[in-house]
Amino acid sequence: MDQCHGLAWEEATPVRTFRWSRGLGHFPGWWWAASTGRHVGFESWLEQDRLILLDFDPEVVGIASQPFWLHWHDGKEKRRHAPDYFVRLADGRARVVDVRAEDQVDERTAEAFAATERACSAVGWEFRHVGVPDPALMANLRWLARYRHPRCAGGPGIAARLRETFAVPTPLLTGAEAIGDRLAVLPALFHLMWKQELVADLAHERLDPATLVRSASSAGGPS
Structure with a gap:
């Protein structure tokens, strides 16, 4: 984690492939961000909405989707999680964002978010779980x-x-x-x-x- 702190994660390519296939039950795509001039991936309507909000935010200067895998052991098994977005702010701060409606956060998801928040705190990054916007x-x-x-x-x-x-x-x-x-x-x-x-x-x-x-x-x- 210490080696990751100073890297430009807002320029990272997704660690998972965004797949388009009938019957998957979700909506993947690419959003052209006016704030960065780059395309950013999303996997649902909710993630697309969050991208719009990030793109509209004047503090945001960089966005990357699915930027890294976080690996840990929960005491019973090996786990991993790819956060939805890494966000770079104009003042240099870093923010990791996970997007999930509150009623869709089950126990394993909550554990993944908690592990991600701990990891972010260890390197001075912010972490936010965001749900359905207004x-x-x-x-x-x-x-x-x-x-x-x-x-x-x-x-x-x-x-x-x-x-x-x-x-x-x-x-x-x-x-x-x-x-x-x-x-x-x-x-x-x-x-x-x-x-x-x-x-x-x-x-x-x-x-x-x-x-x-x-x-x-x-x-x-x-x-």
Whole structure:
């Protein structure tokens, strides 16, 4: 473990293969992370949701899926566990994340998480077990994530006009239509919301034309 501490685990390749096969009962895939410009694997809808949240988090600068095997002996048998994600934060801290709905954590899973937490603590890493995210927030982020790629930023001047228009809280569609054709403006608006340069209350209500949007700088930072 001491030899692992200083390595760039956020660049690790998965230790397990992500398999696509009918009847497996799960949903594997790859997520393109705007925060890193790299693809990150997932094995379920819940893991994909967690990737969206990590990608949206301004503190996250690196993500790797299934980054390593942790081996231990529980007193009866040899065990091993591959955590779902290794996350590198902007201040250099490391965080290991396991994703599992609370009602799906059985005794063996809880033991694996506990062993992982002990191992992480030994090298100064954080460990988090995360479950099902807030449904309203997740619905909004799934929508905004469609516009995370830089190609959605819009033409020259649109971003500046959006920041100016939403310097004070303004209904989403009203502000967009004040700038121009909604088909051209809305992708850039959603892109800036994904980047958290424009912010709204994403945690308590679904985005709609009347959602109040404002500049993050005018609000003192992202919400």
